[in-house]
Amino acid sequence: MKGGKGFRFRGKLFLLLVVAAYMVFFMVNAAEAYQALLRGGLLLVRLIPVFTTVIFMIALVNYFLRPAQIVRWLGRESGRKGWLLSLLAGVVSHGPVYAWYPMIENLRRHGGRDGLLVVFFYSRCIKVPLLPLMVDYFGMTFTAVLTFYTLVGSLAQGWLMDRLES
Amino acid sequence: MSSREEIVTETESEMEVRQTRPTFVSVLKKSGLMFWSMAPLLIGIMGLVGLLETLVTPEMLSVLFRGNPVADTAIGTVSGAAATGNPVVSYLLGGELLQQGISLYAVTAFILSWVTLGVIQLPMEVEMFGMRFTVFRNLLALGGTMLIAVATGLTMQVLT
Secondary structure (H helix, E strand, C coil): CCCCCCCCCCCHHHHHHHHHHHHHHHHHCHHHHHHHHHHHHHHHHHHHHHHHHHHHHHHHHHHHCCHHHHHHHHCCCCHHHHHHHHHHHHHHCCCCHHHHHHHHHHHHHCCCCHHHHHHHHHHCCCCHHHHHHHHHHHCHHHHHHHHHHHHHHHHHHHHHHHHHHC | CCHHHHHHHHHHHHHHHHHHCCCHHHHHHHHHHHHHCCHHHHHHHHHHHHHHHHHCCHHHHHCCCCCCHHHHHHHHHHHHHHCCCCHHHHHHHHHHHHHCCCCHHHHHHHHHHHHHCCCCCHHHHHHHHCHHHHHHHHHHHHHHHHHHHHHHHHHHHHHC
């Protein structure tokens, strides 16, 4: 599987540093280091469905969408459609943000604009399945106000990113 | 060109596209391979999450707050960015902090930065999107979090 043309693993040095940190931790406190390793492992298992979904979505995007279509929807000229699409994608996306990096990088490589990526990243703060819990803890008014400001803030950050990039 | 000729030409070009277009299975394999190439980054991040969840407990974070709304908003933003885990934990902890008398500004900043800012995923973000994008995005999220926290706190004071 590693033999693909131009294939290279990314972040090998980073992984080595993490492994080194674990080795040090094991020498200092083996019981806690084992706990940490277990937590990381369980997280990996828990995220397998999210990773599978992301791989499938990358394939769907690459199969059905031409780069020109991605540019039309998420590029410079995407207009309101682009803002709305990235906002919606951020709100409905599930799992930790780093699981979505490969897909976002793929869209960016095909012409997706940075401002819209920023909107996606920030609007992920709104977790639809967790809204009832937020209402329970902080009340309906707080949840509504925070959701509103988060949506506005996401768009404002995307707009600013576009200004910084231009 | 007659309409029949046009139809024939279109059909031929469509066939050509279909012949040159890869199958969905091959696109899926390529996507899987692309994802696999990022395995060291993802495994490294999850290893770091395990380390941080073990070393930095929610209790440790809650003692950082001082009771000063301005300082606590900054502390909430930074500690939320340094923390990791399910957002549910940030709600639970945020609820506890409110009960302890910590300001709504600080708790809001904490909840927002828990999801939008992440010290742990910074190496991966830099590797995938470049230093410039990562710096701009995180600075915008940092400023945005503080502003939204203040705006939410002020609006809540008016509404309640």
